[in-house]
Amino acid sequence: MDGAGRRVTAVDVARLAQVSTATVSLVVNGKARGRVSPATRERVLAAVDELGYRVDPVARELATGRRHSVALVVPDIANPYFSQLTKGVADRLGCGYRLCLIIADPSRAGLDRIVTERVDGMLAEAPAVDVIRELDGRTPLVVLDRPAPGTDHPYVGFALADGATELADHLLDLGHTRIGYLDADIGTPTFEFRRARMDERLHAAVGHGFTGPLVRSRTDIDAAAEAFTAAWDDWRAAGVTAVVCAADVHAYGVLRAAARLGVHVPGDLSVASFDDLPFSALTDPPLTTVRLSAGDLGFHAAELLLTLMQGTPAGPPPLLPATLQIRSTTTPPKTT
């Protein structure tokens, strides 16, 4: 009604209701039970209503020291993996907390932004050690996906070893021995682990790891397609019959590039990856991939963070399953 009028404060309400601001505070915070008479309570409520008063969250935060907000640090919200993760977090957090999205690579710069942001809790994948140290003892932090190297910081992750092993064995069982790898260009622990674990398994089975150039690209369909296109000649020359991608998004790029190059999947080349995004069952052909439920990860991480914020120490880190979904991008290599 009053348009851009001055903000209504507790003082205004107190004046109108003929009480003190303390009473207003008690009433609006639902702490009136047995501390404020029903009659005064009604008066206050009426005044609140009439004036359209809402408590100022900033002032409340300063006074109480609790911000009711959680920061989620993700490198790329456009990647469905992280948007699923975000959804999981939001679902668990509900309305009780504000969710601040910080889009930054927590392993590099921009740390400042993260550390300055005074939130009640934080969720981050692969935070730099500085960040962990700086936050430690002040702001509860839950690390996502892989434990922070060199620390025993609370985290929630996947049974990645299982998934990687399963995928390696699947390819091996099909008869592939020369396998290429398309890695993500950000060397976060989860990506390091995916590659290293599979490499290890290949060594154990056939005496050597991945074949041909180790390619890296941004986690982005176009970038991955380009990377594949550039690498394909070398891979083919090296006798590669399958390529594993660090993430589904990379695999999408590979699928597209392969189609354009006339490389038939899975006839000429098997393709597999990690994540199992909802679209991976719909690609042409449907993608074989290790299922990593980002939504569950977010949900459980938020859960753990909530307990941490209550002061409860972290129990054993929940390990979420990572199981192979075999679809149609993997078949035995052509027996030329």
Added chain:
Amino acid sequence: MDGAGRRVTAVDVARLAQVSTATVSLVVNGKARGRVSPATRERVLAAVDELGYRVDPVARELATGRRHSVALVVPDIANPYFSQLTKGVADRLGCGYRLCLIIADPSRAGLDRIVTERVDGMLAEAPAVDVIRELDGRTPLVVLDRPAPGTDHPYVGFALADGATELADHLLDLGHTRIGYLDADIGTPTFEFRRARMDERLHAAVGHGFTGPLVRSRTDIDAAAEAFTAAWDDWRAAGVTAVVCAADVHAYGVLRAAARLGVHVPGDLSVASFDDLPFSALTDPPLTTVRLSAGDLGFHAAELLLTLMQGTPAGPPPLLPATLQIRSTTTPPKTT
């Protein structure tokens, strides 16, 4: 170092540097130019460094009245459309603002949460009129995608009419006359418009609108697949040769369900939709869809919000293109 020690405040810095907190404030805010002697400035900086002082954002916000934060209200962050949108917003906002994600249907409840959240600016698709009214004159708001009905509130949208018309004409040109529609279950203006506009065009061309039951489902692959499966018998009975979906995500579900039902796309049925998410070029077969760049929408909306927050009145609303991408899910109907 000190673990959970007390927070370092400006008072601590002031004491160590032998100055007043006012001076500390000037220095840390870069307002020292000509108001603080270089020598004192150095002392303060040294003290800040030694103590590891960082200004408390909450206190600063309360004192200045500016929160440096923007809220983005989205109904479902797991939908790639909204994650692209979010990315666009984040890209434009940069580091200067905190991005608070509010996951809620702004047309229904949860409004309270939105209104209470005292941010500097807000972005929302299809906000309820109450929200607009309550925010008006206090918090700048940019409406996304479609103008808020019955108001002239600033917004950023697409040339949806063009896209819908183009799609209708494309189907008509191919020879389809009996076309089914799978709508989103949230009746936001953008979805209403997509359907209504196409319906109108069909009427003009063939004397009737969509054929068969009007189906609605959540914007979710599984839900859409179920909805299609349930509707298919009726649609087929009605002679439907093409179905248009309100969003790509619905189309993904239709594609999957059609495959399972043995309905060949596009042989038996043409499919098309709106959005053109990055995955839509990779589905089997690649999807014909009206391209709506959510990322651009977010970017431009954030841009407009920024100018609004500076007090500049909104100029004419930017209209982003909506052009049809013809791929492989649409062909002429079988001439049985």
Added chain:
DNA sequence: TTGAAAGCGCTAACAG
């Protein structure tokens, strides 16, 4: 060039 002091709006002891 610097400091004192008055808020910003709310909460939480502590009296009464």
Added chain:
DNA sequence: CTGTTAGCGCTTTCAA
């Protein structure tokens, strides 16, 4: 049951 008072930590006139 209710009011007084003292902060929360910072910014910002206004004097000195």
